[in-house]
Amino acid sequence: MDIKQIIEKLTLEEKAALLQGWSTWTTREIKHLGISAMFLSDGPHGLRKQAEKGDHLGMGASVKATCFPTAATMANSWDPALGELLGQALGEEAAASHVHMVLGPGLNIKRSPLCGRNFEYFSEDPYLAGKMAAAYIRGIQKCGVVACPKHFAANSQELRRMSMDSVVDERALREIYLTGFEIAVKEGMPRAIMSSYNMVNGTYANENSHLLKEILRDGWGFDGMVVTDWGGDNDHTAGVKAGSNLVMPAPGANLARSLVQAVRSSELEESVLDARLREMLPVILETAEALKDAPCSFDEKAHHEIARRCAAQSIVLLENDGILPLTKKSEVALIGDFGAVPRYQGAGSSMVNPTRLTNLLEALTCRGMNLVGYAQGYSRTDPRPQPGMIREAADMAKQAEIVLLCIGLDEISESEGLDRRHLELSPGQQELAEEVCKANANVIFVLSGGAPFRIPRGARAIVHGYLGGQAGSEAMADVLLGDVNPSGKLNETWPLELEDIPCYDYFPSKERTSEYRESVYVGYRYYDTAGVPVRYPFGFGRSYTSFAYSDLTVNEECVSFTLKNVGDRDGSEVVQLYVSAPGKLLFRPKKELKGFAKVFLKAGEEKRVEIGLDDKAFRYFNMKTNAWEQEPGEYTLSVAASAAETKLEGRLIIAGTDAPAPYGTLPDYQTAAVDKITDAEFEVLLGRPIPDGSWSGMLTENDAICQLYYAKSGAARLVYRILKRMNEKTEKRGKPDLNILFLYNMPFRAMARMTGGMVSDEMVADILRMVNGRFWGGLGRLIADFFQNQYKNKKFMRQLEEAEHG
Numbered sequence: 001m002d003i004k005q006i007i008e009k010l011t012l013e014e015k016a017a018l019l020q021g022w023s024t025w026t027t028r029e030i031k032h033l034g035i036s037a038m039f040l041s042d043g044p045h046g047l048r049k050q051a052e053k054g055d056h057l058g059m060g061a062s063v064k065a066t067c068f069p070t071a072a073t074m075a076n077s078w079d080p081a082l083g084e085l086l087g088q089a090l091g092e093e094a095a096a097s098h099v100h101m102v103l104g105p106g107l108n109i110k111r112s113p114l115c116g117r118n119f120e121y122f123s124e125d126p127y128l129a130g131k132m133a134a135a136y137i138r139g140i141q142k143c144g145v146v147a148c149p150k151h152f153a154a155n156s157q158e159l160r161r162m163s164m165d166s167v168v169d170e171r172a173l174r175e176i177y178l179t180g181f182e183i184a185v186k187e188g189m190p191r192a193i194m195s196s197y198n199m200v201n202g203t204y205a206n207e208n209s210h211l212l213k214e215i216l217r218d219g220w221g222f223d224g225m226v227v228t229d230w231g232g233d234n235d236h237t238a239g240v241k242a243g244s245n246l247v248m249p250a251p252g253a254n255l256a257r258s259l260v261q262a263v264r265s266s267e268l269e270e271s272v273l274d275a276r277l278r279e280m281l282p283v284i285l286e287t288a289e290a291l292k293d294a295p296c297s298f299d300e301k302a303h304h305e306i307a308r309r310c311a312a313q314s315i316v317l318l319e320n321d322g323i324l325p326l327t328k329k330s331e332v333a334l335i336g337d338f339g340a341v342p343r344y345q346g347a348g349s350s351m352v353n354p355t356r357l358t359n360l361l362e363a364l365t366c367r368g369m370n371l372v373g374y375a376q377g378y379s380r381t382d383p384r385p386q387p388g389m390i391r392e393a394a395d396m397a398k399q400a401e402i403v404l405l406c407i408g409l410d411e412i413s414e415s416e417g418l419d420r421r422h423l424e425l426s427p428g429q430q431e432l433a434e435e436v437c438k439a440n441a442n443v444i445f446v447l448s449g450g451a452p453f454r455i456p457r458g459a460r461a462i463v464h465g466y467l468g469g470q471a472g473s474e475a476m477a478d479v480l481l482g483d484v485n486p487s488g489k490l491n492e493t494w495p496l497e498l499e500d501i502p503c504y505d506y507f508p509s510k511e512r513t514s515e516y517r518e519s520v521y522v523g524y525r526y527y528d529t530a531g532v533p534v535r536y537p538f539g540f541g542r543s544y545t546s547f548a549y550s551d552l553t554v555n556e557e558c559v560s561f562t563l564k565n566v567g568d569r570d571g572s573e574v575v576q577l578y579v580s581a582p583g584k585l586l587f588r589p590k591k592e593l594k595g596f597a598k599v600f601l602k603a604g605e606e607k608r609v610e611i612g613l614d615d616k617a618f619r620y621f622n623m624k625t626n627a628w629e630q631e632p633g634e635y636t637l638s639v640a641a642s643a644a645e646t647k648l649e650g651r652l653i654i655a656g657t658d659a660p661a662p663y664g665t666l667p668d669y670q671t672a673a674v675d676k677i678t679d680a681e682f683e684v685l686l687g688r689p690i691p692d693g694s695w696s697g698m699l700t701e702n703d704a705i706c707q708l709y710y711a712k713s714g715a716a717r718l719v720y721r722i723l724k725r726m727n728e729k730t731e732k733r734g735k736p737d738l739n740i741l742f743l744y745n746m747p748f749r750a751m752a753r754m755t756g757g758m759v760s761d762e763m764v765a766d767i768l769r770m771v772n773g774r775f776w777g778g779l780g781r782l783i784a785d786f787f788q789n790q791y792k793n794k795k796f797m798r799q800l801e802e803a804e805h806g
Ligand code: BGC
Pocket: 042, 056, 057, 103, 150, 229, 230, 349
């Protein structure tokens, strides 16, 4: 039967029921028409298929799978080919577990280093993020498994992530927040995409036809299925109209009923349901067919080796005065809890149950390293300095020739559902670093963490493994001992101070809107243009060897130059191409990444390197013409070793398009004075008044549970206080409790999306009545609506049963 015939045979109830999940991880099956259920699983850096009952946030154990380095780590490799290899291994594991769709990669832009989920995202730069994501997608889909890049779009903060309105001007949206997705969709061709929780300019991403129809489907040619984030649906009918196909996880029958009702009342045409099914059913049926005979196992050892290679290629050498690489003879003390219990992935829905895990202590011992001892140094669950541990560590440091000090972000610092408030390490780690550096002059910091933090001073070398996955410690040993030349470069800028971050004043936004006032000035685009000094620039990383760049030629198709390894070790160099636009017609960042390559050269070897210029090289988005345009004039093309180290420069005249200037002069945007942007200037970019984001006096279905402090009902405020206390307690324990964090940020409407049909939208309205001060009236209605909902859902389920059994 072809898709058309299947759709003709489906009843209205079946059509509606197919557009939402059946369980936490599966879609609905319709046996009599041969539509099987699809199994969906996280996540971006390894498979998280829950063995028992699903709970979506990784509380229940999942089957063992290879834990690869997280996206933030892999982006430091600047190596899409390696990303594709990782994707393929991930796809093989998914196929072996009969998982049809992998929920990833995640490629939101790191607007602020404080976003709790940055470890799951690739970069502050859309070009790098897009190229890496496209590679993962190609790899995953090679195995017949569907990739589902996420979260589309402008989802860059965790606080109130399910109801925040990202207020962002169209140019920044296109140039910064969507370009990565554009590359991922056009070059990776994913068969699914996940809409984000938040609103984008006043409309939920999942109901946003500008995003889903005009841009994604009509503009980029996406023909797959759009899946909501878990609990992310707001108005199912609006979502379906806008081009969203599947609500997840399992909202029960009441959402399907809402679609049937919408068709019956002519609010929604049945042909729209058919259109969504025409997009979704081929993905379900073809994937089921592709995985039918998939092998049930994978080569665990080989995948572990891929994880190790990925981690090794992503390690960034930040400082080195020549103390690295180590020799096996050096007498080394290993200090820091992360040396014995690695931090190798982040918390939340992406958490993988690894097939094996080594720590640095074992990895160095296996390699025959001369270790004088190990000291814990700090507690990762108690941030305070631990005097006994510090004393022990300093004493050990005194006895060693060299100290490897393992520090970085601990578990509570970075997690889904939680944004950081500062850039500091725990006081315990800071004091330890100070004391160890006083005790020994040869200290090497070995860092872990998925986002920038303030690194103490005093080390002779700093090497950063980010979150290296299950083989991260072995990879670190490879680099420390010089078996692998470090070649990773930072996917993001490391600022000096918290206040230097361009969205400092607006992140994380606490009420209903998050104003992206900094517009296109994200990451290096800001620091560079405004001349703000940083700790480490975007694209930065040292090496044990060195490279010489020469003989640049440029034309409209490509740049080429000669790269020579002038050191005495083999190694790779990440070369970057930045383009600076004339910036006469409109304000522009000083330069933007438009190409890159990772080149391996033996010691003394040289190669001609070519980097192509694609359709993104000279374009900007013009809100007046509502199109991509090119500014006419002279462009500078810089071949660079990082955003702060240009090696070669060429110029090119581009005829450009004839578009009018999109706006007049905006002096603060011209100079990237992001802290001075006035309302009037931001409104020019937005093309509309800034929406009022303040709380309006009544809690609505889209306010989050953490806003219960506004409730009129004392009982509701008590619930808030209890939840807040529970949250604070888990923070103190140093281990994020994802269920509490989820609840905390969850809007009221999500109760009707996450309870398997037990709670309806009407019941949410009743609860809000109670919360807003009409307690008894609300309670009465709640009880009545509960029984109504049960009755209607049962009736609906009976109709489905009848259709199934004829
Ligand atoms: C996360 C998604 C994830 C989903 C399923 C959500 O809370 O935002 O990234 O894929 O849960 O676990």
